[in-house]
Amino acid sequence: MWPPFLFCRRLFVRRDVRVARAPSPAKATGRRKNAASGASRGSTGQTQQAPKGRNRLPAGSKTAKAYNPLAPDRISEILKRLDQLYPDVTCALTHTSAWELLVATILSAQSTDVNVNRVTPELFRKYPTVEAFAALSPEQLEPDVRSTGFFRNKSKSVVGAAKKVVAEFGGQVPLNMAELLTLPGVARKTANVVLGSWFKIAEGVVVDTHVHRISRRLELAKNSEPQKIEQDLMRVIPREKWILFAHQIIWHGRKLCIARKPKCVDCLLENICHAADKTWSTVEMHKNAKA
Ligand code: SF4
Numbered sequence: 001m002w003p004p005f006l007f008c009r010r011l012f013v014r015r016d017v018r019v020a021r022a023p024s025p026a027k028a029t030g031r032r033k034n035a036a037s038g039a040s041r042g043s044t045g046q047t048q049q050a051p052k053g054r055n056r057l058p059a060g061s062k063t064a065k066a067y068n069p070l071a072p073d074r075i076s077e078i079l080k081r082l083d084q085l086y087p088d089v090t091c092a093l094t095h096t097s098a099w100e101l102l103v104a105t106i107l108s109a110q111s112t113d114v115n116v117n118r119v120t121p122e123l124f125r126k127y128p129t130v131e132a133f134a135a136l137s138p139e140q141l142e143p144d145v146r147s148t149g150f151f152r153n154k155s156k157s158v159v160g161a162a163k164k165v166v167a168e169f170g171g172q173v174p175l176n177m178a179e180l181l182t183l184p185g186v187a188r189k190t191a192n193v194v195l196g197s198w199f200k201i202a203e204g205v206v207v208d209t210h211v212h213r214i215s216r217r218l219e220l221a222k223n224s225e226p227q228k229i230e231q232d233l234m235r236v237i238p239r240e241k242w243i244l245f246a247h248q249i250i251w252h253g254r255k256l257c258i259a260r261k262p263k264c265v266d267c268l269l270e271n272i273c274h275a276a277d278k279t280w281s282t283v284e285m286h287k288n289a290k291a
Contacts (some may be wrong), residue, residue: 040183075220077260078269082245084268091197092113092117097198097200098173099129099173101119101193102131102161102186103120103161105190105194106161107154108148110149123144123145130162133159134166134175134179136159136162138152138158141155142155153185156260161184161186173194176195176203177192180194186202188207192246196246202239202242202243205242207230208250210250211229212250213253213259213291214253215249217257217290250270262279264279264280274286274289275289
Protein backbone atom coordinates (compact mmCIF):
# COMPACT_ATOMS: atom_id res chain seq x y z
CA MET A 1 0.00 0.00 0.00
CA TRP A 2 1.40 3.43 -0.99
CA PRO A 3 1.67 6.20 1.60
CA PRO A 4 -1.23 8.65 1.00
CA PHE A 5 1.00 11.52 -0.19
CA LEU A 6 2.53 9.36 -2.95
CA PHE A 7 -0.89 8.21 -4.06
CA CYS A 8 -2.04 11.83 -4.36
CA ARG A 9 1.06 12.74 -6.33
CA ARG A 10 0.40 9.97 -8.87
CA LEU A 11 -3.14 11.23 -9.26
CA PHE A 12 -2.47 14.93 -9.63
CA VAL A 13 1.02 15.50 -10.97
CA ARG A 14 0.82 16.23 -14.69
CA ARG A 15 2.69 13.88 -16.92
CA ASP A 16 5.06 15.40 -19.42
CA VAL A 17 3.68 15.48 -22.93
CA ARG A 18 6.14 15.24 -25.76
CA VAL A 19 5.79 18.27 -27.96
CA ALA A 20 6.94 18.27 -31.56
CA ARG A 21 9.46 21.08 -31.43
CA ALA A 22 10.23 23.10 -34.51
CA PRO A 23 13.82 22.60 -35.64
CA SER A 24 15.96 25.57 -36.56
CA PRO A 25 15.79 26.35 -40.30
CA ALA A 26 19.39 25.29 -40.83
CA LYS A 27 18.72 21.81 -39.47
CA ALA A 28 15.16 21.52 -40.57
CA THR A 29 15.47 19.07 -43.41
CA GLY A 30 17.68 16.54 -41.67
CA ARG A 31 15.68 16.53 -38.46
CA ARG A 32 12.41 16.25 -40.23
CA LYS A 33 13.65 13.23 -42.11
CA ASN A 34 14.43 11.65 -38.74
CA ALA A 35 11.09 12.74 -37.40
CA ALA A 36 9.33 11.23 -40.37
CA SER A 37 10.62 7.81 -39.48
CA GLY A 38 10.25 8.19 -35.74
CA ALA A 39 7.72 8.83 -33.02
CA SER A 40 6.81 12.34 -34.10
CA ARG A 41 4.87 11.02 -37.03
CA GLY A 42 1.89 8.80 -36.60
CA SER A 43 2.27 5.26 -37.82
CA THR A 44 -0.55 5.88 -40.26
CA GLY A 45 1.23 8.84 -41.82
CA GLN A 46 -1.61 11.12 -40.65
CA THR A 47 -0.90 14.68 -39.65
CA GLN A 48 0.45 14.93 -36.12
CA GLN A 49 0.20 18.18 -34.24
CA ALA A 50 1.67 19.33 -30.98
CA PRO A 51 -0.89 18.95 -28.16
CA LYS A 52 -3.27 21.85 -27.76
CA GLY A 53 -1.97 24.64 -25.56
CA ARG A 54 1.64 23.59 -25.97
CA ASN A 55 2.18 24.91 -29.50
CA ARG A 56 4.94 27.28 -30.34
CA LEU A 57 3.58 30.72 -31.06
CA PRO A 58 3.48 31.56 -34.75
CA ALA A 59 6.44 33.54 -36.02
CA GLY A 60 5.84 37.27 -36.09
CA SER A 61 3.62 37.40 -33.04
CA LYS A 62 4.06 37.95 -29.33
CA THR A 63 0.84 36.21 -28.46
CA ALA A 64 -1.29 33.84 -30.49
CA LYS A 65 -4.04 36.49 -30.48
CA ALA A 66 -1.77 39.03 -32.15
CA TYR A 67 -0.75 36.65 -34.92
CA ASN A 68 -0.55 38.45 -38.22
CA PRO A 69 0.31 36.28 -41.23
CA LEU A 70 1.31 39.40 -43.14
CA ALA A 71 3.67 40.73 -40.48
CA PRO A 72 6.79 42.07 -42.25
CA ASP A 73 9.13 39.83 -40.24
CA ARG A 74 7.13 36.75 -41.24
CA ILE A 75 7.15 37.77 -44.92
CA SER A 76 10.92 38.37 -44.75
CA GLU A 77 11.41 34.97 -43.17
CA ILE A 78 9.37 33.25 -45.89
CA LEU A 79 11.38 35.04 -48.61
CA LYS A 80 14.67 34.21 -46.88
CA ARG A 81 13.82 30.53 -46.68
CA LEU A 82 12.63 30.45 -50.30
CA ASP A 83 16.00 31.96 -51.29
CA GLN A 84 17.72 29.17 -49.38
CA LEU A 85 15.60 26.50 -51.02
CA TYR A 86 15.50 27.88 -54.57
CA PRO A 87 18.32 30.39 -55.08
CA ASP A 88 18.55 30.44 -58.89
CA VAL A 89 15.27 29.20 -60.29
CA THR A 90 13.86 30.42 -63.58
CA CYS A 91 11.01 29.61 -65.92
CA ALA A 92 10.87 25.91 -66.75
CA LEU A 93 9.36 26.42 -70.22
CA THR A 94 11.96 25.99 -72.97
CA HIS A 95 12.21 29.13 -75.13
CA THR A 96 14.71 31.32 -76.94
CA SER A 97 12.61 34.45 -77.56
CA ALA A 98 9.69 36.41 -76.16
CA TRP A 99 7.45 34.98 -78.87
CA GLU A 100 8.42 31.38 -78.08
CA LEU A 101 7.81 32.02 -74.38
CA LEU A 102 4.41 33.50 -75.18
CA VAL A 103 3.46 30.44 -77.25
CA ALA A 104 4.78 28.01 -74.64
CA THR A 105 2.85 29.79 -71.87
CA ILE A 106 -0.39 29.71 -73.85
CA LEU A 107 0.15 25.97 -74.44
CA SER A 108 0.90 25.35 -70.75
CA ALA A 109 -2.67 26.11 -69.64
CA GLN A 110 -4.17 22.94 -68.13
CA SER A 111 -0.98 21.09 -69.05
CA THR A 112 2.45 20.53 -67.53
CA ASP A 113 5.69 22.27 -68.45
CA VAL A 114 7.21 18.87 -69.21
CA ASN A 115 4.43 18.13 -71.66
CA VAL A 116 4.78 21.53 -73.35
CA ASN A 117 8.58 21.15 -73.56
CA ARG A 118 8.06 17.91 -75.46
CA VAL A 119 6.03 19.71 -78.11
CA THR A 120 7.71 23.10 -78.55
CA PRO A 121 11.18 22.17 -79.94
CA GLU A 122 9.61 20.58 -83.03
CA LEU A 123 6.95 23.31 -83.19
CA PHE A 124 9.53 26.11 -83.26
CA ARG A 125 11.66 24.21 -85.76
CA LYS A 126 8.66 23.87 -88.07
CA TYR A 127 7.50 27.50 -87.60
CA PRO A 128 10.62 29.47 -86.67
CA THR A 129 9.14 33.00 -86.68
CA VAL A 130 6.02 34.78 -85.52
CA GLU A 131 5.29 35.45 -89.21
CA ALA A 132 5.30 31.70 -89.88
CA PHE A 133 2.64 31.22 -87.18
CA ALA A 134 0.66 34.20 -88.51
CA ALA A 135 0.47 32.55 -91.94
CA LEU A 136 -1.33 29.49 -90.50
CA SER A 137 -4.97 28.81 -89.91
CA PRO A 138 -5.82 27.47 -86.44
CA GLU A 139 -6.80 24.14 -88.01
CA GLN A 140 -3.32 23.78 -89.52
CA LEU A 141 -1.71 24.21 -86.10
CA GLU A 142 -4.02 21.85 -84.24
CA PRO A 143 -2.14 18.57 -84.92
CA ASP A 144 1.12 20.11 -83.67
CA VAL A 145 -0.27 21.12 -80.27
CA ARG A 146 -2.86 18.40 -79.80
CA SER A 147 -0.98 16.61 -77.01
CA THR A 148 -1.05 19.70 -74.76
CA GLY A 149 -4.84 19.45 -74.41
CA PHE A 150 -7.55 21.99 -75.31
CA PHE A 151 -5.76 22.14 -78.64
CA ARG A 152 -8.54 23.86 -80.62
CA ASN A 153 -8.68 26.86 -78.30
CA LYS A 154 -4.90 26.95 -77.96
CA SER A 155 -4.43 26.87 -81.75
CA LYS A 156 -6.90 29.73 -82.12
CA SER A 157 -5.09 31.75 -79.46
CA VAL A 158 -1.58 31.16 -80.82
CA VAL A 159 -2.49 31.91 -84.44
CA GLY A 160 -4.64 34.90 -83.39
CA ALA A 161 -1.82 36.28 -81.23
CA ALA A 162 0.69 35.82 -84.08
CA LYS A 163 -1.54 37.67 -86.56
CA LYS A 164 -1.99 40.55 -84.12
CA VAL A 165 1.71 40.76 -83.21
CA VAL A 166 2.58 40.94 -86.92
CA ALA A 167 -0.23 43.32 -87.91
CA GLU A 168 -0.14 45.72 -84.96
CA PHE A 169 3.22 45.42 -83.22
CA GLY A 170 5.64 45.06 -86.13
CA GLY A 171 6.33 41.40 -85.37
CA GLN A 172 7.58 42.19 -81.85
CA VAL A 173 5.90 40.93 -78.70
CA PRO A 174 4.80 44.08 -76.85
CA LEU A 175 6.56 44.71 -73.58
CA ASN A 176 3.81 46.24 -71.54
CA MET A 177 0.84 44.72 -69.78
CA ALA A 178 -1.88 46.75 -71.51
CA GLU A 179 -0.79 45.75 -75.03
CA LEU A 180 -0.07 42.15 -74.12
CA LEU A 181 -3.60 41.81 -72.77
CA THR A 182 -5.00 42.71 -76.21
CA LEU A 183 -3.55 39.50 -77.67
CA PRO A 184 -5.93 36.54 -78.02
CA GLY A 185 -5.40 33.93 -75.32
CA VAL A 186 -3.30 36.25 -73.15
CA ALA A 187 -4.48 37.04 -69.63
CA ARG A 188 -2.46 38.49 -66.76
CA LYS A 189 -0.72 35.21 -65.93
CA THR A 190 0.71 34.79 -69.42
CA ALA A 191 1.55 38.50 -69.67
CA ASN A 192 3.38 38.37 -66.31
CA VAL A 193 5.35 35.30 -67.40
CA VAL A 194 6.53 37.02 -70.59
CA LEU A 195 7.22 40.39 -68.96
CA GLY A 196 8.99 38.88 -65.95
CA SER A 197 10.92 35.97 -67.43
CA TRP A 198 11.91 37.48 -70.78
CA PHE A 199 11.86 41.25 -70.36
CA LYS A 200 12.64 41.26 -66.59
CA ILE A 201 9.80 43.73 -66.05
CA ALA A 202 7.89 43.30 -62.79
CA GLU A 203 4.38 44.50 -63.58
CA GLY A 204 2.68 41.88 -61.44
CA VAL A 205 3.06 38.44 -59.90
CA VAL A 206 2.46 35.27 -61.90
CA VAL A 207 -0.46 33.40 -60.34
CA ASP A 208 -0.60 29.88 -61.69
CA THR A 209 -2.05 26.85 -59.94
CA HIS A 210 0.99 26.51 -57.61
CA VAL A 211 1.08 30.18 -56.62
CA HIS A 212 -2.68 30.07 -56.10
CA ARG A 213 -2.47 27.07 -53.76
CA ILE A 214 0.66 27.97 -51.79
CA SER A 215 -0.19 31.66 -51.28
CA ARG A 216 -3.36 30.57 -49.57
CA ARG A 217 -1.65 27.84 -47.55
CA LEU A 218 0.91 30.36 -46.33
CA GLU A 219 -1.86 32.90 -45.60
CA LEU A 220 -0.34 35.44 -47.96
CA ALA A 221 -3.63 35.66 -49.84
CA LYS A 222 -7.20 35.27 -48.65
CA ASN A 223 -8.94 35.50 -51.98
CA SER A 224 -9.51 32.64 -54.34
CA GLU A 225 -9.67 34.48 -57.68
CA PRO A 226 -6.26 34.67 -59.40
CA GLN A 227 -6.47 38.42 -60.03
CA LYS A 228 -7.28 39.14 -56.38
CA ILE A 229 -4.54 36.78 -55.20
CA GLU A 230 -2.13 38.70 -57.40
CA GLN A 231 -3.22 41.97 -55.79
CA ASP A 232 -2.83 40.41 -52.31
CA LEU A 233 0.70 39.30 -53.18
CA MET A 234 1.66 42.62 -54.75
CA ARG A 235 0.71 44.31 -51.47
CA VAL A 236 2.96 42.16 -49.26
CA ILE A 237 5.87 41.00 -51.45
CA PRO A 238 8.46 43.69 -52.27
CA ARG A 239 8.33 44.57 -55.98
CA GLU A 240 11.96 43.60 -56.57
CA LYS A 241 11.00 40.07 -55.50
CA TRP A 242 7.85 39.62 -57.60
CA ILE A 243 9.53 37.74 -60.47
CA LEU A 244 11.76 35.48 -58.39
CA PHE A 245 9.07 34.85 -55.76
CA ALA A 246 6.69 33.43 -58.38
CA HIS A 247 9.42 31.15 -59.81
CA GLN A 248 10.33 29.96 -56.31
CA ILE A 249 6.74 29.22 -55.34
CA ILE A 250 6.15 27.37 -58.62
CA TRP A 251 9.21 25.19 -57.97
CA HIS A 252 8.12 24.68 -54.36
CA GLY A 253 4.72 23.56 -55.62
CA ARG A 254 6.33 21.03 -57.93
CA LYS A 255 8.82 19.64 -55.45
CA LEU A 256 7.33 19.79 -51.95
CA CYS A 257 4.11 21.73 -51.53
CA ILE A 258 2.21 19.53 -53.92
CA ALA A 259 -1.56 19.71 -54.11
CA ARG A 260 -2.30 16.41 -52.43
CA LYS A 261 -0.19 15.34 -49.47
CA PRO A 262 2.39 18.14 -49.36
CA LYS A 263 5.75 16.94 -48.08
CA CYS A 264 5.66 19.12 -44.95
CA VAL A 265 8.14 16.98 -43.06
CA ASP A 266 10.84 17.99 -45.57
CA CYS A 267 9.77 21.62 -45.92
CA LEU A 268 11.97 24.44 -44.71
CA LEU A 269 8.89 26.63 -44.24
CA GLU A 270 7.19 24.14 -41.97
CA ASN A 271 7.36 25.98 -38.64
CA ILE A 272 6.00 29.21 -40.13
CA CYS A 273 3.27 27.50 -42.15
CA HIS A 274 -0.15 26.95 -40.59
CA ALA A 275 -1.89 25.38 -43.58
CA ALA A 276 -4.99 23.41 -42.71
CA ASP A 277 -3.99 20.52 -44.97
CA LYS A 278 -0.44 20.00 -43.74
CA THR A 279 0.65 16.39 -43.45
CA TRP A 280 2.98 17.03 -40.50
CA SER A 281 3.07 19.98 -38.17
CA THR A 282 4.95 21.45 -35.24
CA VAL A 283 2.70 24.51 -35.09
CA GLU A 284 -1.01 25.03 -34.85
CA MET A 285 -2.91 24.78 -38.10
CA HIS A 286 -5.39 27.43 -39.21
CA LYS A 287 -8.60 26.18 -40.74
CA ASN A 288 -8.79 29.03 -43.26
CA ALA A 289 -5.22 28.54 -44.47
CA LYS A 290 -6.01 26.14 -47.27
CA ALA A 291 -5.61 25.88 -51.00
S1 SF4 B 1 4.77 23.08 -44.58
FE1 SF4 B 1 3.61 21.80 -46.01
S2 SF4 B 1 1.81 23.00 -46.60
FE2 SF4 B 1 3.31 24.42 -45.65
S3 SF4 B 1 4.51 25.24 -47.36
FE3 SF4 B 1 5.63 23.47 -46.61
S4 SF4 B 1 4.91 21.72 -47.84
FE4 SF4 B 1 3.42 23.42 -48.09
